[in-house]
Amino acid sequence: xxxxxxxxxxxxxxxxxxxxxxxxxxxxxxxxxxxxxxxxxxxxxxxxxxxxxxxxxxxxxxxxxxxxxxxxxxxxxxxxxxxxxxxxxxxxxxxxxxxxxxxxxxxxxxxxxxxxxxxxxxxxxxxxxxxxxxxxxxxxxxxxxxxxxxxxxxxxxxxxxxxxxxxxxxxxxxxxxxxxxxxxxxxxxxxxxxxxxxxxxxxxxxxxxxxxxxxxxxxxxxxxxxxxxxxxxxxxxxxxxxxxxxxxxxxxxxxxxxxxxxxxxxxxxxxxxxxxxxxxxxxxxxxxxxxxxxxxxxxxxxxxxxxxxxxxxxxxxxxxxxxxxxxxxxxx
Amino acid sequence: xxxxxxxxxxxxxxxxxxxxxxxxxxxxxxxxxxxxxxxxxxxxxxxxxxxxxxxxxxxxxxxxxxxxxxxxxxxxxxxxxxxxxxxxxxxxxxxxxxxxxxxxxxxxxxxxxxxxxxxxxxxxxxxxxxxxxxxxxxxxxxxxxxxxxxxxxxxxxxxxxxxxxxxxxxxxxxxxxxxxxxxxxxxxxxxxxxxxxxxxxxxxxxxxxxxxxxxxxxxxxxxxxxxxxxxxxxxxxxxxxxxxxxxxxxxxxxxxxxxxxxxxxxxxxxxxxxxxxxxxxxxxxxxxxxxxxxxxxxxxxxxxxxxxxxxxxxxxxxxxxxxxxxxxxxxx
Numbered sequence: 001x002x003x004x005x006x007x008x009x010x011x012x013x014x015x016x017x018x019x020x021x022x023x024x025x026x027x028x029x030x031x032x033x034x035x036x037x038x039x040x041x042x043x044x045x046x047x048x049x050x051x052x053x054x055x056x057x058x059x060x061x062x063x064x065x066x067x068x069x070x071x072x073x074x075x076x077x078x079x080x081x082x083x084x085x086x087x088x089x090x091x092x093x094x095x096x097x098x099x100x101x102x103x104x105x106x107x108x109x110x111x112x113x114x115x116x117x118x119x120x121x122x123x124x125x126x127x128x129x130x131x132x133x134x135x136x137x138x139x140x141x142x143x144x145x146x147x148x149x150x151x152x153x154x155x156x157x158x159x160x161x162x163x164x165x166x167x168x169x170x171x172x173x174x175x176x177x178x179x180x181x182x183x184x185x186x187x188x189x190x191x192x193x194x195x196x197x198x199x200x201x202x203x204x205x206x207x208x209x210x211x212x213x214x215x216x217x218x219x220x221x222x223x224x225x226x227x228x229x230x231x232x233x234x235x236x237x238x239x240x241x242x243x244x245x246x247x248x249x250x251x252x253x254x255x256x257x258x259x260x261x262x263x264x265x266x267x268x269x270x271x272x273x274x275x276x277x278x279x280x281x282x283x284x285x286x287x288x289x290x291x292x293x294x295x296x297x298x299x300x301x302x303x304x305x306x307x308x309x310x311x312x313x314x315x316x317x318x319x320x321x322x323x324x325x326x327x328x329x330x331x332x
Numbered sequence: 333x334x335x336x337x338x339x340x341x342x343x344x345x346x347x348x349x350x351x352x353x354x355x356x357x358x359x360x361x362x363x364x365x366x367x368x369x370x371x372x373x374x375x376x377x378x379x380x381x382x383x384x385x386x387x388x389x390x391x392x393x394x395x396x397x398x399x400x401x402x403x404x405x406x407x408x409x410x411x412x413x414x415x416x417x418x419x420x421x422x423x424x425x426x427x428x429x430x431x432x433x434x435x436x437x438x439x440x441x442x443x444x445x446x447x448x449x450x451x452x453x454x455x456x457x458x459x460x461x462x463x464x465x466x467x468x469x470x471x472x473x474x475x476x477x478x479x480x481x482x483x484x485x486x487x488x489x490x491x492x493x494x495x496x497x498x499x500x501x502x503x504x505x506x507x508x509x510x511x512x513x514x515x516x517x518x519x520x521x522x523x524x525x526x527x528x529x530x531x532x533x534x535x536x537x538x539x540x541x542x543x544x545x546x547x548x549x550x551x552x553x554x555x556x557x558x559x560x561x562x563x564x565x566x567x568x569x570x571x572x573x574x575x576x577x578x579x580x581x582x583x584x585x586x587x588x589x590x591x592x593x594x595x596x597x598x599x600x601x602x603x604x605x606x607x608x609x610x611x612x613x614x615x616x617x618x619x620x621x622x623x624x625x626x627x628x629x630x631x632x633x634x635x636x637x638x639x640x641x642x643x644x645x646x647x648x649x650x651x652x653x654x655x656x657x658x659x660x661x662x663x664x
Contacts, residue, residue, distance in 0.1 A: 256592050
C-alpha cells in the first residue's frame, strides 16, 4: 500500500494538524513509459509553506486534495519502458509526501548513491545546495574581502552560504537561534562570528560583530532581522532575498522592511531569487560543491526523522527552529 | 544686504514655520581666490527634507544655525582672482537658501544662460534631469518594449523619466495627484496612461492600466504606491528607489513595503540611487538632454515662486503636491 499526505485545506497562520490528511491506497502500476519510484527520503523545506497559498507565485499552488508537494529521493522499483530510468536507479524528484510515486521522468534526475548518501542529494547536492551556491555567487556577487551576513545560518541553505563565502575569502557573520547553533557555526563551520538572535539584542550584536557594516546580506528569514541588517549596509551592498521564514505563517500582511531607504542612501540592491532559474547550471555547481565536500571544505548536517505519519510534527520544526541543518523525513 | 535662511531646529513631521529663521547680514566680500555670486533662482527639492535629519546619509546633515542647503543658480558679481570664474559668469552651485554666496568654486559649474533660461539648469539640465537620466537608463536599465511605471510622474524627475522611457521605446504609465497633472502627462508629455492616485482606486487602476504588469517601476514616493507597484512586477523587473516623498515627514517609522516578497517570486531587483555618483558623466547626459529639449522631444515646466520670504509656503508645495513640474524660488 502507498501512504500519501494530501492537502486538506489552506491554513491560516501556522498550519494545524488538520491541514493534511494521510490516506492509504494501493501502490499504482506504471503505464507505458512510466516508472514506479519508492521514496526513501522526503525533503522538508520552508518553501512548502508558500506552495500551500492560493496565489500566483513562481510555481502553481498545491491544490486541495493533491499530494503535498515536496522534493524526494528514492529508487525505481519498476520501469515500464521508460527511456531514461531503469530499475534500481536512484532518482531525485518532486515526488511529494508519499511513499511511492509514478512518473514519466519529467523533472527527475538520476544520482549515484554510492558517491554520497541519499540525504546529501536533498541537501548540499540538492535544492538547498544549489540555492546557496547561485544565491551567494550570482545574486550576492561576493568577492574576496566582502563582509557577508547570513540569517538562518545553521539551516540547510544558510550554513552552505556562509561556508561558500568563507571559501571565497569573505568575512562571514551568521545569525541563528540558540547557543548550540551558534557554536556549530563557529566551531564546526568556521564562521568568523555568530549572533544568537534568541538571546542577544540584535542591533547591539550587529554593531559589535559587523563594526564596518556589511557588503552582502543573505536573507532567509525576513522580518526584524532583515530590517536590522538594512541599517548596516555599506556602499553598493547587495541583499539576496532567498526566503522569509519569519513571515510565512503570518495571518496578516507580511511586515515590510521599514529601513528600506537604506538602499537609497547606500546605493544598495535587494534582489529576489528562485533556484529553479539556474537549472541549466546545476551540474557544474553540484560538481564544485561535491569536490568541496570531498575535500572537507563544505560540511553539512541532516536532521532526519522517520515515518510519514510524523510529517506534521517534523514539518513544524522548520518554523520552531528545533532542528539542525537540513530537515528530512525518512519514509522507508 | 544678504537675506539668508538658517536652519533653526530639526523638525518632527511636516516642518513648521519656526524650522527656519530668516536673517539679514551685510553682503560679504570674497577673499583671495573666491567669488561672490548673486543668486537668481533657488531649487526646492524633496531631498532637502532628508538633509535636515540628524543621521548618516549620503551627505552630512545641515547643521542647526547653518544656511539651509539647496541648489542655486546665479551670476558672479565679484571675483577675487578665482582661476575659473569671472564676473558675469552664470554658475550652478550648492549655494543654499540665501541671496548671495561666497565660494572658492568647489562643486560649482558654469553654464550658458544664452542657451537655456536659468531655471532649466535647475531642472532638466540640472540635478532632477541627471537623476531621471541615470536613474531610468543605468539603474532601471530600460530597453525597447519595457512597460515602465513612474510615480511623482508630473514632478521634476518623474516627468523626465517618463519622457526618456518613451524616447527609448517603452510603454509608460504615470501616477500623479489630480486631473490637471494627469492631463499634462497624457496630452503634453505623451505618456501612454495616467493614474490619478487622489481620485482612483490604486490597485484597480493598476490592473486596468498595466494589465501585463510592469518591467520597471521608478519610485519617487514610497508608501502605498510602492507597495501596490510591487504586486505588478513581471519577471526580472527592476525597481529604482529614487525617493520616498510620502514618507519624509513621518513622525514614526517609515512604512516598509509589505509586498517586498514579490521581489523573490519575480526575481526582481530593488535598487537605490543617488545622482551624485554619476557626476563624471553629467556632461554627456546634459548634452543628450539638451539635444532632446532643442528637438522638442523633452518638455518640462518650472513652477516659479518669488522671494526668499516665501520659502516656507513654497517649500510645503513639495509635499502637498500643489505645484506643476520643477519647484523654484526666484530671489532677484
